[in-house]
Amino acid sequence: AQSVTQPDIHITVSEGASLELRCNYSYGATPYLFWYVQSPGQGLQLLLKYFSGDTLVQGIKGFEAEFKRSQSSFNLRKPSVHWSDAAEYFCAVGAQDSNYQLIWGAGTKLIIKP
């Protein structure tokens, strides 16, 4: 069965520093990959997605992610974080044999130090 692992429950980063959030998945074929962001008490917003093609994808709010097939990873990056980036970030995988649903990681909470 497919699974998604976000190994970091919390990450603390200083404002202006770079960020990398990790996501690993388990799936035999190339999956459809997503990163979502959730501010406290809000719904989820799509940051970016990978379906095929260029393995480095750009998203909203200055985020990017890189698909690495050899490592089964889809890590999210941002070169310089802002206080407004403090939120919870979810990685998700879609695969045909999951009945077209998304399989979700447990989330990583990003804390920004001033």
Add this chain to the structure above:
Amino acid sequence: DGGITQSPKYLFRKEGQNVTLSCEQNLNHDAMYWYRQDPGQGLRLIYYSQIVNDFQKGDIAEGYSVSREKKESFPLTVTSAQKNPTAFYLCATQQGPQTYEQYFGPGTRLTVT
């Protein structure tokens, strides 16, 4: 203005009462989902519907019920059989069964005392 509406934002109920959470969409999406979110547990799928008048149980369907009589609406009833109903509930839509990308409503926080 297209979107997904969940109402109310906050809901309070006494133990033993059934309560229905509303989810409405005007995106013309075929599929709709209900998730439950508890601190530190990510999103857990309760029910989903890929077409009107049809729905399937997700991973944690016990104590919940749904209906899908209209494409625009997918209400979730939390019954008294749900042992721990206090949580944040999220509704999502998906354009079609092979599109994967999901769009989320703002959520309803249910507190049962």
